[in-house]
Amino acid sequence: MKKLLSVILAVLMLTSCAAALADEPVRVAWWGSETSNVVYLTFSDMFTEATGIEYEAEYLSWGDYWTKINTLAAANDMPDMVRMDYAYIKNYVDKGLLLDLTDLVNEGKIDLSDVADSAISGGRFGDGLYGINAGSNGLVLAVNAKLVTDAGLEVPTNEMTWEEFVDWCIEFHDKTGKFGTDLFGLKDFNVYRVFARQHNEELYNEAQDAVGYSVETLAAYFTDLKKLHDAGAIQNVADVTVDIGKENYPFAKAEAATNMTVTDSYTTYAKLLYDEYGALELRIQPGSAENKAMFVKPSQFLSIAASAEQVDKAAAYIDYWTNDEAANLYINGTRGIPISAKISSLVAANLDEISALAFDYMQVMAEYSSDLYAPDPVAHTEIGDEFVSQLSSVLFNNATPEEAAQKLIDFSNKALNN
């Protein structure tokens, strides 16, 4: 028995030594849909071909990704290069799980010479730089212009107020029987975030121990959505219980004139609708002009784990994403506008019609944008779920907008102090 054990141990030691000696691949991780997985895998293959560095990919859907990364972090086994989201990165930085990239940048291992400082400020925490933007994105009102003009209405302008938009949706519904906009878009907590910013408020106060908006603002949002719901200008709330996938949203099937979405997701709709309805028109969220309520957000960060074994290779991966011309021509701006000015203008010159619209929109939106909000607190996910719950209770006629608004605020303040 003892002999057997020592043999097993010896074999184990030998294999681990051999593994350490061999050229280990860099472990990279991301979240994504089927389509984006293809993009990342192809990109990673191009990376291996150009640099000779092998990679090992771990990828999952959005929700499962965070479960897995969290678990791996707990086991001190995070992938070398991890994609981080603005909603999560602060928590990982606070826990000391991400590497400060400043030295790698100074040594030129991650070349940021063509990158404006403002483009990477989102990844700065204290004195450290913990993530490089993969690109920038923002919220957008996608408009099926053909549906609108066929109905004899004008396409909304960027200067349209929120109240005008609500009435416009109802008018569109009265004329066509279709939806003015899509509840799948309006129930996004970020759309409410912009609505709050239109009133010079934020989702959370500076200390993040209470909400940053008034009960009146939230009640007004609920009231407007109820008005749209009761008029039939958005789909029945029962129809958004099950997330049926973007391809099946009313907007994707031309049963709704507009939809609030993110510039990354816009291309999904654009491709589905292009043949029959032509290009979509892109507008800022109605009501945002006066107070510059929009914001330009890092679509995701490329970060290196503090526990990473292959730091240099991970840095090379990030550098390749940021600066390589061929790779970025392939990615074609689908992850947001590249942060390098040189790459960005190169990509812009080679875009197809659908992607070019998103690029142009980002320029326009920047004019209507003010400072990005502070990274969300940990309780944000839970509060976001409760937001949808309270919104549903208004639309199901289980609560008045004021009651539901107060409930969400009470819930949030409790969760923020837990």
Next chain:
Amino acid sequence: MTVAKRTPVTQAARARRRNNNLAGYTFILPWLIGLVVFTSIPMIYSLYLSFTKYDALGAPQWIGVANYVNMVNDDTFWKALGVTFKYVFLLVPLRLAAALAVAMVLTTNHKGIGLYRTAYYVPSLLGGSVAIAIIWSRIFGSNGAFNGIISAISGSVFSYNWVGEISTALYSLILLGCWHFGSSMLIFISGIKQIPASYYEAALLDGASPWQKFRYITLPSLSPVIFFNLVQGIINAFKAFSEALIITDGGPLNSTMLFALYIYKQGFSYFKMGYACAMSWVLLVIISIFSIFIFKSSDSWVHYEA
């Protein structure tokens, strides 16, 4: 003298027994390791975690019974508990009845009965799979097949989202659960086949009606099988999770927030592992109470053949 004579024999016997035991333990070793590594240690650890605040990233912080106290003021906790009890109490009897009824039909003598048995088991194989959940949400959605049938029969367009409305969402999940009657059905079939034919022959001579045969022969003879299926069914129903996650995600308004789903959300969406562990232990206690109750009551209604 006699003592000295007996000693070697006893020693040899003891050694043999020790050898036998060793062999026995060796054979169950793989299972034993699995039990300790994958069940016992995680269970004890989760009991410890239930007294901590733990987000999986940092180290667990001891907070005593705070997690258990917090449940009292957690509206969704009580809602989830209510929803789960409703789910269990409706689903388990319905599924057992369905399984027994189909098993009765499938033990009659017909051509191709094996084919039918396989066919009726298929839904259970597909189980809580993602594909079934998605199909379910399509069938019972606003534009689904179910409304299509109602519209065709009634002649007017009928649009009602069965999985999306508060009043019916849970029932659509219960219906899906009933459809998974296959494994109970298989056990019933084997139970029915073991009832001696002579019982029925005697009943026939006495002029018993089909109902009397069912009530006084089949049911009592099957009571051990019913008992087993009942315990299994209740435990599994309390742990039901994937259907609710995939089809409704607990909505609308938490009306399908099954307890296991709420544990998952607290643990893996909100990363409150300590709270999730505490709730798991509450679920364990609830399931244990029900199991003990059924076991205690079984003396009065389960008949084991002499």
